[in-house]
Amino acid sequence: MKRALWGLGLSLAMSAASAQQVWRCEVDGKVNFSDKPCPQAGKPVAERSLRPNVVDAIKPELVDAAMGRGAASAPAAAPTPGNACPGDGELRGMETRAGSTTLGEPERQFLQDEVRRARQCRAGQGRYRDADWDISREAQAAQTQFSDRVRLAARERAESMHSAADPVEGDRIARRRLAEERAAQRQQRALQQGQNAASVPLR
Template identity: 75%
Template sequence: MKRLKWWAVLAVVLGMSNAGAQQVWKCEVNGKVNFSDKPCPQAGQPVAERSLQPNVVEAMKPEIVNAAMGRPPAASAPPQSVGNACPGDGEIRGMETRANSTTLGEAERQFLQDEVRRVRQCRAGQGRYREADWVISREAQAAQTQISDRARYDARLRAEAMHSAADPDEGDRIARRRIAEEKMQRRQQQQLQRMHPASYPAS
């Protein structure tokens, strides 16, 4: 069937050539041979009817073949956008419930609320997340109920490092907040030193 179709195209092109409506040209451009419906800008020659073969028709410009077949011009395929792998609506609802739990400390609750916001940013197309990234986030969320302060903190750091790699804007936000927290901790320590100088001997 495909071979018959190309022979039909060949017959149409030959018919157009015989009628003078469509001449096929064999052109040489930069050492490469192309077939065109327009005279060659450089070296080239019209193709004789007897020398046309089905493989020549296949090598011709797509718009010539489409016109001969009575088909509309081929549209170029739109570029494929790279999408994010993001948690679904059900998972977001569960995260929101945990983020509002009164049994969590302030730092843990803030982290979970941040994770909800980051999921919504992902759903809006921000960043470049993989499913493996959200595995790290889920582990960090689960770790916020552990007894060890260090375990909770380390898990948050791992999640924040993942977000920084996947979303530069979120990485900037995390870095700015971390700097602000460090400044606040230094101010609090300085206040404690002024209030209780005996507890903080001069170094």
């Protein structure tokens, strides 16, 4: 079956090659081959002269079809050049810190988000530099500081970096911040209503 398919692919490629005229051109004493007529001296190449080399013209997709291989067998695309991401060892350390039970909920959530963002980076999402992840590392280290203000400022700086490097993640961050603001406003209104109810004198 595979031989039959291979033969079919070879026949198709040979037909395609023979249908296209090839010209043998001489330029400054050098011989070149072209699919267009020569600008100076040259002549068309006879079809039978092309047959021995037609195997070189078989396209990879024809070979795949002849061998019964689909597009799924094609090699995976290489990571985007220039996209710097945390390595395996650093990612394992980030996962360990994100699982710490000594952190508060906002700090633990941030570290878990950084793990997810690092994995997205390694999958080719965003455009990161080494300096970007330096900002993330500083923010991760700051989550163990005593000052709420320091921890929050570090998180916001890291999230601004991610928003610039990865628009998809930036949109996620913006939507989450909006949801947090609305939740805080609802909580504030409920608290205010409770205080107003308590201040009403009983009759």
